[in-house]
Amino acid sequence: MTRSILWFRRDLRLHDHPALNAAVEEAGADGVVPLFVVEPKLWEDAGDSRRRWLAANLRSLDEACNGRLTVRMGEPEKVLAQVSREQKAATVHISRETTPHGRRRDERVRKSLGQDARLTETGTPYAIGPGVILNGSGTPYKVFTPFSRAWRDHGWPAPAERPKRIHWVDAGSDDDAVRKITEASTGHLDFEVGEDAAMDRWADFLDGPVDSYGTDRDRPAVDGTSRLSPYLKLGVLHPRTLLADLARKRSDGAGTYRTEIAWREFYADVLWHNPRSSWHDLRDALPTMQYDDPSDAVEAWKAGRTGYPIVDAGMRQLLETGWMHNRLRMITASFLTKDLHVWWPVGARHFMDHLVDGDLASNNHGWQWVAGTGTDASPYFRVFNPVTQGQKFDPDGAYVRRWVPELRHLSGKKTHEPWSTDGGYEHDYPQRIVDHAEERNEALHRYEQAR
DNA sequence: TTTTGAGTTGTTCGA
DNA sequence: GTCGAACAACTCAAA
Numbered sequence: 153m154t155r156s157i158l159w160f161r162r163d164l165r166l167h168d169h170p171a172l173n174a175a176v177e178e179a180g181a182d183g184v185v186p187l188f189v190v191e192p193k194l195w196e197d198a199g200d201s202r203r204r205w206l207a208a209n210l211r212s213l214d215e216a217c218n219g220r221l222t223v224r225m226g227e228p229e230k231v232l233a234q235v236s237r238e239q240k241a242a243t244v245h246i247s248r249e250t251t252p253h254g255r256r257r258d259e260r261v262r263k264s265l266g267q268d269a270r271l272t273e274t275g276t277p278y279a280i281g282p283g284v285i286l287n288g289s290g291t292p293y294k295v296f297t298p299f300s301r302a303w304r305d306h307g308w309p310a311p312a313e314r315p316k317r318i319h320w321v322d323a324g325s326d327d328d329a330v331r332k333i334t335e336a337s338t339g340h341l342d343f344e345v346g347e348d349a350a351m352d353r354w355a356d357f358l359d360g361p362v363d364s365y366g367t368d369r370d371r372p373a374v375d376g377t378s379r380l381s382p383y384l385k386l387g388v389l390h391p392r393t394l395l396a397d398l399a400r401k402r403s404d405g406a407g408t409y410r411t412e413i414a415w416r417e418f419y420a421d422v423l424w425h426n427p428r429s430s431w432h433d434l435r436d437a438l439p440t441m442q443y444d445d446p447s448d449a450v451e452a453w454k455a456g457r458t459g460y461p462i463v464d465a466g467m468r469q470l471l472e473t474g475w476m477h478n479r480l481r482m483i484t485a486s487f488l489t490k491d492l493h494v495w496w497p498v499g500a501r502h503f504m505d506h507l508v509d510g511d512l513a514s515n516n517h518g519w520q521w522v523a524g525t526g527t528d529a530s531p532y533f534r535v536f537n538p539v540t541q542g543q544k545f546d547p548d549g550a551y552v553r554r555w556v557p558e559l560r561h562l563s564g565k566k567t568h569e570p571w572s573t574d575g576g577y578e579h580d581y582p583q584r585i586v587d588h589a590e591e592r593n594e595a596l597h598r599y600e601q602a603r
Numbered sequence: 604t605t606t607t608g609a610g611t612t613g614t615t616c617g618a
Numbered sequence: 619g620t621c622g623a624a625c626a627a628c629t630c631a632a633a
Binding site: 295411478482486521533540592 | 609610611612613614615
Protein backbone atom coordinates (compact mmCIF):
# COMPACT_ATOMS: atom_id res chain seq x y z
CA MET A 153 0.00 0.00 0.00
CA THR A 154 1.58 3.29 -1.08
CA ARG A 155 -1.36 5.62 -1.10
CA SER A 156 -0.25 9.24 -1.04
CA ILE A 157 -1.80 12.54 -0.06
CA LEU A 158 -1.61 15.67 -2.15
CA TRP A 159 -2.13 18.56 0.24
CA PHE A 160 -3.28 21.52 -1.86
CA ARG A 161 -2.42 25.01 -0.64
CA ARG A 162 -1.39 27.67 -3.16
CA ASP A 163 -1.45 25.24 -6.06
CA LEU A 164 -5.12 24.68 -6.90
CA ARG A 165 -4.57 23.24 -10.37
CA LEU A 166 -3.87 19.96 -12.16
CA HIS A 167 -1.69 21.20 -15.05
CA ASP A 168 1.99 21.90 -14.55
CA HIS A 169 1.93 20.63 -10.98
CA PRO A 170 5.18 18.80 -10.07
CA ALA A 171 3.96 17.81 -6.60
CA LEU A 172 0.85 16.24 -8.10
CA ASN A 173 3.00 14.34 -10.57
CA ALA A 174 5.20 13.12 -7.75
CA ALA A 175 2.15 11.96 -5.79
CA VAL A 176 0.66 10.14 -8.76
CA GLU A 177 3.94 8.49 -9.66
CA GLU A 178 4.39 7.22 -6.15
CA ALA A 179 0.83 6.06 -5.52
CA GLY A 180 -0.11 4.57 -8.87
CA ALA A 181 -3.20 2.39 -8.55
CA ASP A 182 -3.32 2.88 -4.79
CA GLY A 183 -4.54 6.39 -5.34
CA VAL A 184 -3.98 9.96 -4.33
CA VAL A 185 -6.04 11.73 -1.70
CA PRO A 186 -6.60 15.34 -2.81
CA LEU A 187 -6.78 17.27 0.44
CA PHE A 188 -7.46 20.87 1.35
CA VAL A 189 -7.25 21.98 4.97
CA VAL A 190 -9.31 24.98 6.03
CA GLU A 191 -7.10 26.65 8.62
CA PRO A 192 -9.46 28.56 10.93
CA LYS A 193 -7.24 31.58 11.47
CA LEU A 194 -6.26 32.01 7.81
CA TRP A 195 -9.90 31.55 6.84
CA GLU A 196 -11.06 34.27 9.20
CA ASP A 197 -8.24 36.64 8.26
CA ALA A 198 -8.67 36.32 4.52
CA GLY A 199 -11.43 38.90 4.04
CA ASP A 200 -14.70 38.30 2.18
CA SER A 201 -13.28 38.68 -1.32
CA ARG A 202 -10.42 36.30 -0.96
CA ARG A 203 -12.47 33.79 1.03
CA ARG A 204 -15.13 33.75 -1.68
CA TRP A 205 -12.50 33.40 -4.38
CA LEU A 206 -10.80 30.55 -2.54
CA ALA A 207 -14.08 28.77 -1.84
CA ALA A 208 -15.25 29.05 -5.45
CA ASN A 209 -11.95 27.73 -6.77
CA LEU A 210 -12.02 24.85 -4.31
CA ARG A 211 -15.42 23.84 -5.69
CA SER A 212 -13.98 24.00 -9.18
CA LEU A 213 -10.98 21.94 -8.11
CA ASP A 214 -13.35 19.41 -6.55
CA GLU A 215 -15.06 18.99 -9.92
CA ALA A 216 -11.69 18.55 -11.60
CA CYS A 217 -10.92 15.81 -9.06
CA ASN A 218 -14.15 13.99 -9.94
CA GLY A 219 -15.80 15.23 -6.77
CA ARG A 220 -13.19 13.55 -4.57
CA LEU A 221 -11.59 16.65 -3.03
CA THR A 222 -11.34 16.08 0.69
CA VAL A 223 -11.80 19.21 2.79
CA ARG A 224 -11.16 19.21 6.50
CA MET A 225 -11.22 21.98 9.03
CA GLY A 226 -8.59 22.41 11.71
CA GLU A 227 -4.94 22.84 12.50
CA PRO A 228 -2.94 21.25 9.69
CA GLU A 229 -0.60 19.35 12.00
CA LYS A 230 -3.59 17.53 13.47
CA VAL A 231 -5.49 17.06 10.22
CA LEU A 232 -2.51 15.74 8.28
CA ALA A 233 -1.52 13.33 11.02
CA GLN A 234 -5.08 12.06 11.16
CA VAL A 235 -5.67 11.70 7.41
CA SER A 236 -2.32 10.03 6.82
CA ARG A 237 -3.10 7.53 9.60
CA GLU A 238 -6.62 6.87 8.30
CA GLN A 239 -5.35 6.33 4.78
CA LYS A 240 -2.10 4.58 5.76
CA ALA A 241 -0.38 7.03 3.43
CA ALA A 242 3.41 6.93 3.24
CA THR A 243 3.84 10.44 1.87
CA VAL A 244 2.20 13.83 2.04
CA HIS A 245 3.13 15.69 -1.14
CA ILE A 246 3.22 19.48 -1.16
CA SER A 247 4.53 22.41 -3.13
CA ARG A 248 7.08 24.15 -0.95
CA GLU A 249 5.66 27.18 0.86
CA THR A 250 7.95 30.15 1.50
CA THR A 251 5.87 32.64 3.46
CA PRO A 252 6.59 33.04 7.19
CA HIS A 253 3.33 31.37 8.19
CA GLY A 254 3.69 28.59 5.62
CA ARG A 255 7.22 27.75 6.69
CA ARG A 256 6.31 27.50 10.37
CA ARG A 257 3.17 25.53 9.64
CA ASP A 258 4.92 23.02 7.38
CA GLU A 259 7.62 22.48 9.99
CA ARG A 260 4.94 21.70 12.57
CA VAL A 261 3.27 19.28 10.17
CA ARG A 262 6.56 17.55 9.44
CA LYS A 263 7.08 17.00 13.16
CA SER A 264 3.54 15.82 13.78
CA LEU A 265 3.79 13.23 11.00
CA GLY A 266 6.87 11.82 12.73
CA GLN A 267 7.78 8.33 11.57
CA ASP A 268 4.32 7.62 10.14
CA ALA A 269 4.65 9.60 6.91
CA ARG A 270 7.05 11.83 5.02
CA LEU A 271 6.34 15.41 3.99
CA THR A 272 7.77 15.69 0.50
CA GLU A 273 8.22 19.06 -1.19
CA THR A 274 8.23 19.29 -4.98
CA GLY A 275 8.25 22.71 -6.61
CA THR A 276 7.11 26.09 -5.34
CA PRO A 277 4.58 28.69 -6.55
CA TYR A 278 7.43 30.36 -8.43
CA ALA A 279 9.40 29.71 -11.60
CA ILE A 280 12.56 29.71 -9.50
CA GLY A 281 12.22 28.89 -5.83
CA PRO A 282 12.89 31.73 -3.39
CA GLY A 283 16.43 31.56 -2.02
CA VAL A 284 17.95 30.12 -5.19
CA ILE A 285 19.12 33.29 -6.93
CA LEU A 286 22.22 34.75 -5.27
CA ASN A 287 24.72 37.41 -6.35
CA GLY A 288 28.42 36.94 -6.97
CA SER A 289 29.15 37.13 -3.26
CA GLY A 290 26.68 34.39 -2.48
CA THR A 291 24.22 36.74 -0.82
CA PRO A 292 20.66 37.68 -1.83
CA TYR A 293 20.03 40.53 -4.24
CA LYS A 294 18.53 43.63 -2.73
CA VAL A 295 17.95 45.49 -5.96
CA PHE A 296 15.44 44.38 -8.54
CA THR A 297 17.26 44.91 -11.82
CA PRO A 298 20.36 42.80 -11.13
CA PHE A 299 18.08 40.16 -9.57
CA SER A 300 15.93 40.05 -12.67
CA ARG A 301 18.96 39.63 -14.91
CA ALA A 302 20.30 36.78 -12.80
CA TRP A 303 16.81 35.28 -12.61
CA ARG A 304 16.39 35.39 -16.37
CA ASP A 305 19.87 33.96 -17.00
CA HIS A 306 19.28 31.16 -14.50
CA GLY A 307 16.27 29.91 -16.42
CA TRP A 308 13.51 27.58 -15.26
CA PRO A 309 12.17 24.13 -16.11
CA ALA A 310 9.55 23.54 -18.77
CA PRO A 311 5.97 23.10 -17.56
CA ALA A 312 5.22 19.67 -16.12
CA GLU A 313 2.84 17.43 -18.07
CA ARG A 314 -0.50 16.77 -16.48
CA PRO A 315 -0.71 13.07 -15.43
CA LYS A 316 -2.71 11.02 -17.92
CA ARG A 317 -4.60 9.03 -15.32
CA ILE A 318 -5.14 9.97 -11.72
CA HIS A 319 -6.82 7.66 -9.26
CA TRP A 320 -8.38 10.10 -6.82
CA VAL A 321 -9.41 8.83 -3.38
CA ASP A 322 -11.92 10.72 -1.26
CA ALA A 323 -10.87 10.45 2.38
CA GLY A 324 -14.12 12.00 3.59
CA SER A 325 -14.73 15.69 4.23
CA ASP A 326 -15.87 17.43 7.39
CA ASP A 327 -19.44 18.63 7.17
CA ASP A 328 -18.30 21.81 8.84
CA ALA A 329 -15.63 22.51 6.24
CA VAL A 330 -17.96 21.71 3.35
CA ARG A 331 -20.62 24.00 4.75
CA LYS A 332 -18.16 26.86 5.22
CA ILE A 333 -16.89 26.54 1.67
CA THR A 334 -20.36 26.26 0.19
CA GLU A 335 -21.57 29.31 2.07
CA ALA A 336 -18.50 31.36 1.26
CA SER A 337 -18.57 30.58 -2.45
CA THR A 338 -21.85 32.33 -3.12
CA GLY A 339 -22.03 35.92 -4.29
CA HIS A 340 -20.57 37.88 -7.14
CA LEU A 341 -17.00 37.45 -8.33
CA ASP A 342 -15.37 39.64 -10.94
CA PHE A 343 -13.25 36.76 -12.21
CA GLU A 344 -14.21 33.50 -13.87
CA VAL A 345 -13.55 30.61 -11.53
CA GLY A 346 -11.24 27.67 -12.12
CA GLU A 347 -8.29 26.40 -14.07
CA ASP A 348 -10.01 26.27 -17.47
CA ALA A 349 -11.18 29.87 -17.10
CA ALA A 350 -7.67 30.93 -16.10
CA MET A 351 -6.22 29.25 -19.18
CA ASP A 352 -8.83 30.95 -21.36
CA ARG A 353 -8.05 34.34 -19.91
CA TRP A 354 -4.34 33.76 -20.46
CA ALA A 355 -4.92 32.63 -24.05
CA ASP A 356 -6.98 35.75 -24.76
CA PHE A 357 -4.33 37.99 -23.25
CA LEU A 358 -1.53 36.25 -25.11
CA ASP A 359 -3.41 36.54 -28.37
CA GLY A 360 -3.03 40.31 -28.67
CA PRO A 361 -3.22 42.47 -25.54
CA VAL A 362 0.19 41.31 -24.32
CA ASP A 363 1.84 42.99 -27.32
CA SER A 364 0.67 46.44 -26.22
CA TYR A 365 1.06 45.67 -22.52
CA GLY A 366 3.98 48.11 -22.23
CA THR A 367 1.71 51.12 -22.66
CA ASP A 368 -1.81 49.80 -22.01
CA ARG A 369 -0.93 48.45 -18.59
CA ASP A 370 -0.79 52.02 -17.32
CA ARG A 371 -4.26 52.91 -18.59
CA PRO A 372 -6.74 51.88 -15.93
CA ALA A 373 -9.70 52.57 -18.20
CA VAL A 374 -8.36 49.99 -20.66
CA ASP A 375 -8.47 46.23 -20.07
CA GLY A 376 -4.75 46.17 -20.81
CA THR A 377 -3.44 44.07 -17.94
CA SER A 378 -3.64 40.31 -17.72
CA ARG A 379 -5.82 40.27 -14.59
CA LEU A 380 -4.27 36.93 -13.75
CA SER A 381 -3.16 37.89 -10.24
CA PRO A 382 -6.10 36.14 -8.51
CA TYR A 383 -5.19 32.89 -10.29
CA LEU A 384 -1.50 33.24 -9.50
CA LYS A 385 -2.37 33.94 -5.88
CA LEU A 386 -4.00 30.52 -5.49
CA GLY A 387 -1.77 28.72 -7.96
CA VAL A 388 -4.66 28.08 -10.33
CA LEU A 389 -2.01 28.98 -12.88
CA HIS A 390 1.73 28.57 -12.41
CA PRO A 391 4.06 31.32 -13.67
CA ARG A 392 6.18 28.67 -15.39
CA THR A 393 3.25 28.01 -17.73
CA LEU A 394 3.10 31.71 -18.59
CA LEU A 395 6.85 32.01 -19.11
CA ALA A 396 6.90 29.08 -21.51
CA ASP A 397 4.25 30.74 -23.67
CA LEU A 398 5.93 34.15 -23.42
CA ALA A 399 9.18 32.65 -24.71
CA ARG A 400 7.43 32.17 -28.05
CA LYS A 401 6.49 35.85 -28.27
CA ARG A 402 8.85 38.51 -29.57
CA SER A 403 7.00 41.71 -28.71
CA ASP A 404 8.21 44.35 -26.26
CA GLY A 405 4.97 43.92 -24.38
CA ALA A 406 5.75 40.26 -23.75
CA GLY A 407 9.13 41.28 -22.36
CA THR A 408 7.53 43.82 -20.05
CA TYR A 409 5.05 41.23 -18.85
CA ARG A 410 7.88 38.82 -18.10
CA THR A 411 9.49 41.55 -16.03
CA GLU A 412 6.29 41.81 -13.99
CA ILE A 413 6.50 38.09 -13.28
CA ALA A 414 10.11 38.72 -12.21
CA TRP A 415 8.85 41.30 -9.69
CA ARG A 416 6.57 38.70 -8.18
CA GLU A 417 9.51 36.32 -7.89
CA PHE A 418 11.79 39.04 -6.52
CA TYR A 419 9.42 39.98 -3.72
CA ALA A 420 8.94 36.33 -2.78
CA ASP A 421 12.73 36.02 -2.63
CA VAL A 422 13.00 39.13 -0.46
CA LEU A 423 10.39 37.73 1.90
CA TRP A 424 12.19 34.40 2.07
CA HIS A 425 15.37 36.12 3.21
CA ASN A 426 13.57 38.69 5.39
CA PRO A 427 10.45 37.12 6.94
CA ARG A 428 9.99 40.14 9.21
CA SER A 429 9.65 42.48 6.26
CA SER A 430 6.06 41.39 5.71
CA TRP A 431 4.85 43.78 8.41
CA HIS A 432 7.99 45.72 9.35
CA ASP A 433 10.21 48.14 7.45
CA LEU A 434 12.62 46.17 5.32
CA ARG A 435 15.24 48.90 5.49
CA ASP A 436 15.62 50.85 8.63
CA ALA A 437 16.24 53.93 6.56
CA LEU A 438 13.71 56.11 8.32
CA PRO A 439 14.01 55.16 11.98
CA THR A 440 12.64 58.40 13.37
CA MET A 441 10.01 59.05 10.75
CA GLN A 442 6.95 60.75 12.20
CA TYR A 443 3.65 59.18 11.20
CA ASP A 444 0.12 60.34 11.93
CA ASP A 445 -2.29 58.01 13.68
CA PRO A 446 -5.12 56.69 11.54
CA SER A 447 -8.07 59.09 11.76
CA ASP A 448 -11.19 60.13 9.86
CA ALA A 449 -8.96 60.88 6.89
CA VAL A 450 -7.97 57.22 6.68
CA GLU A 451 -11.65 56.24 6.80
CA ALA A 452 -12.29 58.65 3.92
CA TRP A 453 -9.40 57.06 2.02
CA LYS A 454 -10.80 53.59 2.59
CA ALA A 455 -14.27 54.63 1.48
CA GLY A 456 -13.07 56.46 -1.63
CA ARG A 457 -14.13 59.88 -0.36
CA THR A 458 -10.89 61.87 -0.29
CA GLY A 459 -12.06 64.41 -2.86
CA TYR A 460 -9.27 63.40 -5.24
CA PRO A 461 -11.05 61.69 -8.16
CA ILE A 462 -8.38 59.21 -9.22
CA VAL A 463 -7.72 58.14 -5.62
CA ASP A 464 -11.41 57.67 -4.93
CA ALA A 465 -11.96 55.75 -8.15
CA GLY A 466 -9.22 53.29 -7.21
CA MET A 467 -10.42 52.79 -3.66
CA ARG A 468 -13.99 52.24 -4.82
CA GLN A 469 -12.89 49.75 -7.45
CA LEU A 470 -11.19 47.82 -4.66
CA LEU A 471 -14.27 47.84 -2.41
CA GLU A 472 -16.67 46.95 -5.18
CA THR A 473 -14.68 44.31 -7.04
CA GLY A 474 -11.87 43.08 -4.79
CA TRP A 475 -9.31 44.12 -7.36
CA MET A 476 -7.50 47.36 -8.15
CA HIS A 477 -5.51 48.30 -11.22
CA ASN A 478 -1.79 48.38 -10.45
CA ARG A 479 -1.34 52.02 -11.38
CA LEU A 480 -4.05 52.84 -8.85
CA ARG A 481 -2.38 50.74 -6.18
CA MET A 482 0.62 53.07 -6.44
CA ILE A 483 -1.41 56.26 -6.55
CA THR A 484 -3.63 55.35 -3.60
CA ALA A 485 -0.68 54.04 -1.57
CA SER A 486 1.23 57.24 -2.21
CA PHE A 487 -1.79 59.22 -1.05
CA LEU A 488 -2.05 57.37 2.26
CA THR A 489 1.65 57.50 3.02
CA LYS A 490 2.63 60.90 1.60
CA ASP A 491 -0.57 62.97 1.75
CA LEU A 492 -2.01 61.53 4.98
CA HIS A 493 1.39 60.62 6.51
CA VAL A 494 0.17 57.25 7.72
CA TRP A 495 2.49 54.27 8.21
CA TRP A 496 2.27 51.87 5.27
CA PRO A 497 1.08 48.73 7.19
CA VAL A 498 -2.27 50.47 7.79
CA GLY A 499 -2.82 50.60 4.06
CA ALA A 500 -1.28 47.20 3.39
CA ARG A 501 -3.72 45.68 5.91
CA HIS A 502 -6.69 47.33 4.21
CA PHE A 503 -5.56 46.03 0.84
CA MET A 504 -5.08 42.53 2.23
CA ASP A 505 -8.58 42.67 3.72
CA HIS A 506 -10.18 43.46 0.38
CA LEU A 507 -7.98 42.25 -2.47
CA VAL A 508 -9.01 39.03 -4.12
CA ASP A 509 -5.36 38.58 -5.15
CA GLY A 510 -3.89 39.76 -1.81
CA ASP A 511 -0.40 38.31 -1.66
CA LEU A 512 1.77 39.09 1.33
CA ALA A 513 5.08 39.37 -0.53
CA SER A 514 3.86 41.44 -3.48
CA ASN A 515 1.39 43.60 -1.58
CA ASN A 516 3.51 44.49 1.41
CA HIS A 517 6.75 45.02 -0.46
CA GLY A 518 4.91 47.08 -3.04
CA TRP A 519 3.66 49.26 -0.21
CA GLN A 520 7.18 49.59 1.11
CA TRP A 521 8.42 50.58 -2.30
CA VAL A 522 5.94 53.48 -2.24
CA ALA A 523 6.67 54.35 1.39
CA GLY A 524 10.44 54.42 0.83
CA THR A 525 11.27 51.71 3.34
CA GLY A 526 11.54 48.88 0.83
CA THR A 527 14.03 47.46 -1.62
CA ASP A 528 14.28 50.56 -3.74
CA ALA A 529 16.90 52.94 -2.34
CA SER A 530 15.44 55.56 -4.59
CA PRO A 531 14.56 59.19 -3.97
CA TYR A 532 12.31 59.83 -1.01
CA PHE A 533 10.94 62.82 -2.83
CA ARG A 534 8.93 60.58 -5.13
CA VAL A 535 5.42 61.75 -4.25
CA PHE A 536 2.63 60.97 -6.68
CA ASN A 537 0.50 63.96 -7.63
CA PRO A 538 -3.04 62.60 -7.86
CA VAL A 539 -4.11 65.20 -10.42
CA THR A 540 -1.09 64.78 -12.68
CA GLN A 541 -1.32 60.98 -12.44
CA GLY A 542 -5.00 61.09 -13.29
CA GLN A 543 -4.54 63.38 -16.27
CA LYS A 544 -1.59 61.39 -17.53
CA PHE A 545 -2.99 57.88 -17.25
CA ASP A 546 -6.74 58.51 -17.42
CA PRO A 547 -6.71 61.48 -19.81
CA ASP A 548 -10.38 61.51 -20.73
CA GLY A 549 -11.53 60.58 -17.22
CA ALA A 550 -13.25 57.34 -18.25
CA TYR A 551 -11.87 55.39 -15.31
CA VAL A 552 -12.99 58.03 -12.81
CA ARG A 553 -16.45 58.25 -14.32
CA ARG A 554 -16.81 54.50 -14.12
CA TRP A 555 -16.21 54.33 -10.36
CA VAL A 556 -17.26 57.80 -9.18
CA PRO A 557 -20.82 58.46 -10.34
CA GLU A 558 -20.82 61.94 -8.77
CA LEU A 559 -18.38 63.01 -11.49
CA ARG A 560 -20.08 61.48 -14.51
CA HIS A 561 -21.04 64.90 -15.80
CA LEU A 562 -17.36 65.81 -16.26
CA SER A 563 -14.99 64.79 -19.01
CA GLY A 564 -11.39 65.19 -20.05
CA LYS A 565 -8.77 66.61 -17.75
CA LYS A 566 -11.42 68.46 -15.74
CA THR A 567 -12.61 65.13 -14.38
CA HIS A 568 -9.51 65.15 -12.21
CA GLU A 569 -10.02 68.62 -10.73
CA PRO A 570 -13.69 69.27 -10.03
CA TRP A 571 -12.65 72.21 -7.83
CA SER A 572 -11.61 74.21 -10.88
CA THR A 573 -14.74 73.44 -12.85
CA ASP A 574 -18.12 75.15 -12.75
CA GLY A 575 -20.64 72.69 -11.35
CA GLY A 576 -17.90 70.28 -10.39
CA TYR A 577 -19.68 69.48 -7.14
CA GLU A 578 -23.28 69.55 -8.29
CA HIS A 579 -23.69 65.85 -7.53
CA ASP A 580 -22.35 65.95 -3.99
CA TYR A 581 -18.81 64.81 -4.65
CA PRO A 582 -16.76 65.39 -1.45
CA GLN A 583 -14.39 68.32 -1.11
CA ARG A 584 -10.68 67.53 -0.88
CA ILE A 585 -9.78 66.37 2.61
CA VAL A 586 -6.24 67.73 2.30
CA ASP A 587 -4.32 70.09 0.05
CA HIS A 588 -1.90 67.97 -1.96
CA ALA A 589 0.70 70.71 -2.46
CA GLU A 590 0.84 71.36 1.28
CA GLU A 591 0.99 67.70 2.23
CA ARG A 592 3.69 67.04 -0.35
CA ASN A 593 5.85 69.66 1.34
CA GLU A 594 4.99 68.22 4.73
CA ALA A 595 6.01 64.74 3.57
CA LEU A 596 9.31 66.01 2.16
CA HIS A 597 9.93 67.87 5.40
CA ARG A 598 9.31 64.77 7.51
CA TYR A 599 11.58 62.67 5.35
CA GLU A 600 14.31 65.24 5.69
CA GLN A 601 13.90 65.20 9.48
CA ALA A 602 14.01 61.40 9.59
CA ARG A 603 17.15 60.95 7.56
C1' DT B 604 39.79 46.09 -1.36
C1' DT B 605 38.47 49.91 -3.89
C1' DT B 606 36.06 52.07 -7.21
C1' DT B 607 32.47 53.00 -10.22
C1' DG B 608 28.09 52.98 -12.36
C1' DA B 609 23.40 52.29 -11.64
C1' DG B 610 18.97 52.34 -9.44
C1' DT B 611 10.45 50.35 -12.30
C1' DT B 612 6.60 52.98 -12.17
C1' DG B 613 7.83 60.90 -10.02
C1' DT B 614 7.36 66.05 -9.87
C1' DT B 615 8.53 70.59 -10.69
C1' DC B 616 10.75 74.27 -12.79
C1' DG B 617 12.58 76.86 -16.33
C1' DA B 618 14.08 77.21 -21.02
C1' DG C 619 3.27 71.72 -25.16
C1' DT C 620 7.91 69.57 -24.63
C1' DC C 621 12.30 68.55 -22.73
C1' DG C 622 16.15 68.24 -19.59
C1' DA C 623 17.84 69.15 -15.17
C1' DA C 624 17.40 69.15 -10.34
C1' DC C 625 15.69 67.04 -6.42
C1' DA C 626 20.17 64.96 -2.33
C1' DA C 627 22.72 61.61 -1.41
C1' DC C 628 22.71 56.35 -0.47
C1' DT C 629 23.12 51.43 -1.27
C1' DC C 630 24.07 47.81 -4.04
C1' DA C 631 26.47 44.95 -7.49
C1' DA C 632 30.15 44.04 -10.03
C1' DA C 633 34.45 45.13 -12.17
